[in-house]
Amino acid sequence: xxxxxxxxxxxxxxxxxxxxxxxxxxxxxxxxxxxxxxxxxxxxxxxxxxxxxxxxxxxxxxxxxxxxxxxxxxxxxxxxxxxxxxxxxxxxxxxxxxxxxxxxxxx
Amino acid sequence: xxxxxxxxxxxxxxxxxxxxxxxxxxxxxxxxxxxxxxxxxxxxxxxxxxxxxxxxxxxxxxxxxxxxxxxxxxxxxxxxxxxxxxxxxxxxxxxxxxxxxxxxxxxxxxxxxxxx
Numbered sequence: 547x548x549x550x551x552x553x554x555x556x557x558x559x560x561x562x563x564x565x566x567x568x569x570x571x572x573x574x575x576x577x578x579x580x581x582x583x584x585x586x587x588x589x590x591x592x593x594x595x596x597x598x599x600x601x602x603x604x605x606x607x608x609x610x611x612x613x614x615x616x617x618x619x620x621x622x623x624x625x626x627x628x629x630x631x632x633x634x635x636x637x638x639x640x641x642x643x644x645x646x647x648x649x650x651x652x653x
Numbered sequence: 654x655x656x657x658x659x660x661x662x663x664x665x666x667x668x669x670x671x672x673x674x675x676x677x678x679x680x681x682x683x684x685x686x687x688x689x690x691x692x693x694x695x696x697x698x699x700x701x702x703x704x705x706x707x708x709x710x711x712x713x714x715x716x717x718x719x720x721x722x723x724x725x726x727x728x729x730x731x732x733x734x735x736x737x738x739x740x741x742x743x744x745x746x747x748x749x750x751x752x753x754x755x756x757x758x759x760x761x762x763x764x765x766x767x768x769x
Contacts, residue, residue: 547715580755582698589748589759590698601757633698637754640712642700 548572548636552645558653565621567648569634574614578638581610581619584647585630593632594619624650655679655758657749662763669739669767675732675749675760683707683727686753689734691745692762701747702734717743739767 549572559565569579577597582590592601594610597617607622621628629652634645661673673689689701702723703712711723722735732749746762 578754582756584698589762590756591759592755592757595755595757635698635700635756637752640703641714642703644698644700647697 547641548575548639548643550634550636550643550645552632552634552648554648555646556649556651558651559624560653561624561626563624563653565624565628565650567619567632567634567650569612569617569619569645571615571617571636571638575636575638577613578636579610579612579617580635580637581608582633582635583628583630584633590633621650655751657751657758657760659747659749659760659763662747662765664766664768665739666769667740667767670735670737671739671765673734673736673747673749673763673765675734677730677732677749677751680751680758682725682730685751687725687732688750688752688756689723689732690748690750690756690759691743691765692748693742693745696745699745703752704732736765739765741767743767 551570553568579597581594584590593604598610609620611618631647631649656678658676688703704723720738724733744767748762749760750756751758
């Protein structure tokens, strides 16, 4: 199975800050990577797919990059509604696997 | 508008069974691959099972293989998860999610609690 490792596990940031979350795959997954945002008590929401493609309706302050084993989610200017937990997911091969999550908290 | 609505969760004793359902609307259900994803309380996301649009291809996570069965009824726009031999570690919110590779739509989830 492909293991997905996110860092950091949590980050404290202020509104307007630039936030970067990293996801590393245990083996190469080309660009088969997605990022999700989850708020408490809600289902996850797809933000980025195929490593850097922005899902329809997602604000442009979210961006993704990377390929192979190392990937990044960047929030260019953190907004109040962005405080949530973020997960990466590899879609290269079954079983599809998620990172452990990164909680973005208010500083 | 795409909607996925899960039902069937509840409290069940260890070793028991439960059948989850997911009613789909707002898209051509028979054209899309579907999945179940679960989240234990306070924990991360775990993919559980995948079924192709026709139902001919199915995959399971090792943690549920041999105990859970995914199925679909395209005439009824419905996805199912039959869960047998339930264990305490199966306690989670179960989401149905549309995905060929990426989960673009999710239901609201249904809570399954396995406890005596």
